[in-house]
Each structure stands twice: as structure tokens, then as C-alpha cells.
Amino acid sequence: MTPPAGARPPVRHPEAPAPGEIIGSHYEHCFGCGGGQPHGLHLETRAREGVRVTAEFRVKEAHQGAPGLAHGGVLATALDETLGALGWMLRVIAVTGRLETDYLRPVPVDTVLHLDAEVLAVHGRKIYCTATGRIGGPEGPVAVRADAVFIEVKIDHFIENGRSAEIQAVLADPDQVKVARALEVNP
């Protein structure tokens, strides 16, 4: 998880979404951000200064592990999805290679988790990043945190590995292809 010697500081892409701008869902059926997933997290991520994004996630009944508390895997998903949105700030497509989470406080149902993620360093295709999830407000105590290494990929990663029905549907949607191409053109 420690950036190796030779890693460089991240560079915000000149066409990254402006600070405060909402970064739209990358895929309608994404469990993290898609509007078409009834039990999904429906995360809405916002670009911030630098190579940083924030998001809010309200824990729902469908997200329980222990009675009345969020499932740890769901919280990891919220961290993962927020970290994934950092690709928009670098204008690259990247997938999670490694995700290490710390759970510091239980998160009850109906709590709003305030997520904050940033890229620390980039080395080749590897993107080293970190995220926190706070409760009780954006300045509240940290309930969960994560360090991650994302790996840059091309669209082919999804075309070659995704199930054909969903891939065909995405490729038939000009808006979705536009989104993917925008991320692939770098710089």
C-alpha cells in the first residue's frame, strides 16, 4: 500500500469535473452509484479541489449486517465506489486491485456516511489512494477508512470480461460509450 520509490504526485486532469460538480453514475446498474439498482448505495460523488472527491451515503435497512447496523462489506463498497470516482479526476478508467479497510466505529441504519477520497501517488498504471467515512457530519469522527491501489485499464477490460448481454446493451447506448471514451482519452 506504500507508493514505491519513483511514484509521482497525482496530477489533476485539466478537464476533470470542476470542484463542487456532481460526478454522474458511470453505469446505471452499478451497485455503488447506479440509479437502476433498488438496493444499491446510490452514491452521488462530487469533485473537489486537487485529486479528491466526496460523497454521502445514507445507510438503509437493506444494508444491515448486525441488527440495525451497516454490513461491513457494504461500507467497504461505499469506500470502494468513492475511490473509484477518483478516476474522473485523473481522466483514466481504473479498477480496484487492492482495498484495505479499517472499521473504527459501528454505523447504524439511517446514518449518513460522509466519504472523502484522494489520490496520494501514481506509479505506472497503479494509483495509490485513501478514503475516510465520517459520521455525524463531514467533520465528525472517522467510522471507516481505506487504503487502496487501483489499476488503470482500457475499455477492453470490460468488453473482454463482462457478460455479453450487458456489454452489448452498454455499447448500444451512445451516452454510455461517450462516458467511457471520455475517460479513455488521456490526456
Ligand SMILES: CCCCCCCCCCCCCC(=O)SCCNC(=O)CCNC(=O)[C@H](O)C(C)(C)COP(=O)(O)OP(=O)(O)OC[C@H]1O[C@@H](n2cnc3c(N)ncnc32)[C@H](O)[C@@H]1OP(=O)(O)O
Ligand atoms: C464500458 C463502460 C465502462 C465504464 C467503466 C468505469 C468502471 C469504474 C468501476 C469502478 C467501480 C468501483 C471499483 C471496483 O469495484 S472495480 C471491480 C473490482 N476489481 C476487479 O474486478 C479487478 C480484477 N483484477 C483484474 O482485472 C486484474 O488483476 C488487474 C486489471 C487489476 C491487473 O491485471 P493486469 O494484467 O492488467 O495488470 P498486471 O498484472 O500487469 O499489473 C500491472 C501493475 O499493477 C500491479 N498490480 C496488479 N494487481 C495488483 C494488486 N492487486 N495490488 C497491487 N498492485 C497490483 C502489478 O504489480 C503491476 O505493477 P508494476 O509491475 O507495473 O509496477
